[in-house]
Amino acid sequence: MPSIHLSLFRCCLLAQLLLALTEAPAQQVKVSISNADQIAALFPDTSLPTDAFKELDRELFTTNFHNQGRRTPGAVDYVRALITYSAPDDIRNVQSKGTTFTLSPVADYQAFVDAIDYGKVLESNEARRALKIEIDPQEIDLDKLRDRASTKGALTQFDMRFPTAGEGQATISLRNRDRDEDDLEGRLGADFEAGDHIEIVLNKKPLYGVAQRIKKGSFSSVLVEVKLSDLESFAKKVRKRSLRTRLERAGELVFWAPAERLRKLDGPPRAAHAERTWSDTTGKYQVVATYGGVEGDRVVLKKPNGKQTKVPLAKLSEADRRYVQEAQGDSNPFVASRGAGGSMRADWSGVQTIRPRISRKWKWAPPALPKPESPQVRVDSLDLSPTPGESGHSESLERLFVARDGRSAVALLEQKAYQGRNYLQRLDFAAGDSERIVECPPDSVVLDVLPEERLVLLRSEDRNATRLYLKRMESDELKPVSDFNADPPGSFHKGIDGARLLSGGRLLTYGTLGDSVIWDGARAKALHRLKFETRGGSGLELGPQGRFLFANAEGGIAIIDTETGEHVASIPHSLSSIKRISVDRRLQRLAIASGDMIITIDLRTGEMIDGFSGGLVEKGEVDFIEDLLLVDDRYLVAPKYPLLLWQYVMATSGSYDNLLTVHGGRMWYVARTGGSIDGAWSVASAETPHTAIRDKLAELGDLDELVILSPGDRVVVSADTDLPADQETRVYDAVVSAFKQSGYLVVDESAADASAKQAVVTCKRAAKPIEVLIANPKAKPPADNPQAFKPPRGFAVPSHRPAWFGAPGGSTNWMYEKHTVTPYNSSVTIRQGDSILWSDRAEIQPGQSFSPTAKGSVQDVLNMLSKPDLKRLEEIVLPGRICRSGPVGGGYGATLLDADGVLEDYLGEEE
Template sequence: MRRGWAFVLFVLGAVVASRADEPEMRTWKDASGRFKIQAKYAGMNGANVMLKKADGSQMQVDLEKLCSADRQYVEAQQKKLAEEDPFKPVPAEPAKKAATPAPRPSAMARPGARSTPFGRPAAPSPFDGTPPPDDGTPEVQPDWSAAALPEMPPDGPWKLAIGPAPAAPEGSRPRAVPIPPRADFFEKREGFLVNAPGTHALAGFAMDNPKPGTSRVVLCDLRSGKLLGQGRSEGVMVPLDLSDSGDRLLVRNEEFGFGNSGRLELWNLTAEALEKAWRFEPYGDLDKNDRNIQWAKFLGTGRFATIGGKGKLVVWDLDPVQPRTTITVDDGCIPGISPDGKFLAFVEKGKLGVLEVDAGRVAALQPMPVTHSAWPALGFSPSGKRLACVSAGKLYAWNTEDGSLHRDILLAPVAVQAGSPPIWTDDDHVLVGDRFIIDVDSQVKLWQYDGGETVVGDRTGLCWFLLHAPHNQPSAVVPARIPQPAAVHALKQALADPDYFVLRPGAAVTIDVNGIPDASQRPKVVESLTARLAQVQAKVAAGSPLVLSAAMAQGKEEDVSYRTMGAGFRTDNFKVRPHISSVKLTYQGQVAWESAASTLPFVDFAHLGPNESLADHVKKFEKPNYDFFAHVEVPRLVARPKPGANTFTLGTSQISATGVR
């Protein structure tokens, strides 16, 4: 029999909606086509789509991560909602405004820069113009002959002196700034940036149609609390980073197809015009998708860095543009830049490294706590004393002076999108997932912050939230110093309670395996969970109010489609009922923590053996997976569940235009 292989596409079964006017249960796909889920559309949360699964639980996903058909579906739902909304705003009569003294120019404002009142467009200016398609932007031709490839030092402890962020100017006070609404229903946000000193912010917007599309950027002065202007350019462009001075912008093109997002441009944002200083393709010599620019950042005033396909990181001189240093990092790695701008942290092949930018050498290298780190995203604390990495549901924190691992924290149930870096607000607290702040020392999921579409931290630890807003309403950029005193006080009270953590080193736990239908497998599951509890220094004891329950259940029937390649082209469809393995930690009957996995993988390449058919291969997914219990990671610390609480944090605050509430 011929050997072959097939690529699996999962199509989840449809469920009839309970009401005719409710969004239907449908299959949602990500942009790559690899991941799918069955859920109902439940609305928008800023740039995230809210989805409601059949079991009633909700999840959210970045709109830009969805496939084109799903994005169109969301746009249609939003447009339908806007048309059906009976509460249409009535334009207010223009109010007479009392004369006020003209404001003094901000120290950060450029001469001639104009501010834009909240919700009102600026008068036309050259800065608001659209450059012609053939604008004569200079093309950079980099000379790679002088680019250095530094050697990797031996693994082991290190000794680094990383400085803090420069002090803010005397008397400077960050201010909230209004952001104009989207110019069109189909205009989407393409990036929100705050420069490292926290003096300027920029919001990017783009429309795909009519082709080749149009991009718009809105520049704000965060010290004066005013808009400086708007600029437009032909094509869909994604802002990547804003310079320390707030007047230079790195952008890349965003076009459909493999390798069509590899052009980098530098824009000068002056009071008179949006000027394109140069453009080039840093990875134009690579193949197909590897040409795409994945990340770019300014490194002080004279350098910038980029990452392309296959993890090729290049440090460039800015004037003139020439490659200076090149290293390889993990594909999907988001490096961390030290607050003094002198060091760049990265992950490569299971190693954590620190590049000294000026010297062009890798100053430190040591193994990561795990061999494989998926989409590692790194960040330094404002003092430079701590470094964090978020990867695969874990938060790692190191002391930068000697490289010692300070904390290894399981983030569940906090979900963090791939490529979302940790934001240190001080040496003890990290914001993850745009909403949740972690107290690193105690490992407590301290506080939840709602109301922000996204958030960026500057190098001083100040968080800048871009507020949620309907498509036709203005938004705002709001500064917040978190955690606020009320959150810190709540943490002190919680830690003073000796029973705050129900699972902790030395805790007694009862294991319940009655949810395992096959009685012959129960001793093996007990053995596996006993070993997992021992990893966190907990002990097994009958009769404890803290119970770790194991269950194995067969899920709903699902459709699986395989597309055969290499030996003809065809599609084979199968129906599968996977098994769901799960564990749940309860305290006095209330759920404190849980984890589950299905035997049906997100993606499967079926390498068929001799005399094996696709039907035989698919049948494997219907077998229970008892290895799950031997590998599930139990958190070291779990807080006592709060009766009636709908959050796992100590409290929740709302971010609004007036600050933290």
């Protein structure tokens, strides 16, 4: 049946095409307009901005192209309507080419000619069915066209083609449109007003104009309509003669530009410096040039051939030095000076390009830095103010910026239920005060904060944003300090992913695909352009005091001195990806997190110190605490062995990601207290390592005594499972292979001596059932509990909390239900007699709590617990050295933290 329908459709289409071909010559009329230029002059050239920027600026071309979405009817539309609404026939087809219109069907040619009352018929050829007419410009009028459409019975069609006709306008003009009413209050870049004088850089040269209107663009951007002041200068950049003619005919160029491309000026730009003769103090040497600014103690002079020369200011004649002094005090726009509100033009002159080449030679001696002192603070904890909004549980603490001296911090909070707004609050631990909460501009991204100087660096949420805004936290608002467009000249990939505030007023910008740039922020001057792939922020880290930059380049990590721009050293590696780079605060060690592995490097020699892998590494965050590493804000590890010593656990389930930072022997973290609606965030600190950890380390003594297996040691592997024979053989062979790959010598029982350790692969059902806690996503909050919080679907994440964590807390504890299950336990253990020296996974304990995955159910968790986990055993990876496991989740202790600091230490002893 479908094939029959298709055949009928093709036949009908062919018949219509043949009919059109046979009747077209007899029914077509060609009309040429003799005064087309005169008619076109009645309308603004709406495509002029798009055509003008097509060959000059890709971004401005795209911006103006998309802003022609609702095209205003132009000369062609008016002439077409005038001809069709005046013709006696029902004209259905109109084609235009240049100044000629071809219309059909027209049955009676002479009747068509006689009906022309909107101009003069200059030529008519009935045999060729062609004529030339001169249109009366007075007939190009919306009201008159509407009357013709009404007489023709085509008002509906007319209103669709001319939507503004109902307003009674006599002509269409883009010059009289009302200001866009989009809500732009407070947005970055939305402080332009009609009449503001602005600067835009095009092909590295500044052009000037006046702001007309402002509106919200796509992707949170802000657009400003600009009327160019110097059309002649712009026309010189255009290569096509026809386009220059259109510019001259228009007499103006009005276009839309992203606000971040514009710099607001204090007033109209002054004339450029004139060419003059410069001489030295002796008058012997002279040069004809134009003043181009001052760089340090040298004056930049631009020669007529386009080349630049830099002359020491002290060597110029007295008259020339006086000229330079006056020029520096001038608000000349050709100098990268501040505009209105601290707006600056980026200065790329003299920027140094750095292309690091990874070398295996190590010649760098990092400067000696003193041991960070413990910050003197009055309080250990400060509460944050609640953000505006009706839903407390939609408030989240996104980032915590701690000052380098550890005496203050700034918290970044997001209220997702309140239009996704961001808020900042500064905490002064030295004074014991929480300052007033500050609202960030709408649709803005906080890039970095210096709490000690109250400085905040922002950009808009637009994915192509390149303008940086530096603001200062004052009272309850952000006051503008400066802003500039940091887009590198000639850069194909637009957008700044991140930026960091460095020491000495410098800052660093980086993008996933673009270059990294070090700036003198006070002058918006690009100092060093780093040409290597950094893969966004994960491959970049600043050392203490913000001087040295560690960047993941091709083939290794490049170390850059941000003050001099020198590539001082390299750390070669062959890692496929890097999660995080971390540097200790004395500039002596570096940690690289890749996959589930962490490698530490001695920065005094460039050599690897330790490396370990296992299930501890997820985010890859590392803090150095004396000779230990704090991994992912949670696990305290002795990397030499490697040995899990301690765990930090938050008392409430809502505070798992605690944004922990270590400063001078204290750790700073965030905690959620109270319920989901009336609860609050707190920033707290505690000594690290505290007394319980130090006591345990003293008790353990020499950690070398905890090593039970080193590479080359003999091990006998056996299986203790209730699996079918084929499955047991599969997991046994996988574990044997894992031991061999880690450097251990696997031997048979007959070849084992007294030093050989016994390794047992266990995978069997527990001897008796136990009771566990499982979160039920379908449970309903109790009506008598106002603090009960029902998380959205997908809120719960996989969580296998050991029993010693205690019962789940927070406002979701009502979701947990008791279930009885006989679990399947699988593990690899190293034993000595009946004693277990080490195990890769603790058995499931009574009272342990679990949460389903995003789409999982309670039954899914029960199925997981009651079935053997063969995949885990088949993919096991063993450490290079194995140490004796501790009694607390494999470690030797755990600390429960809350908003007041250390709540409780757990050592695993029997109560």
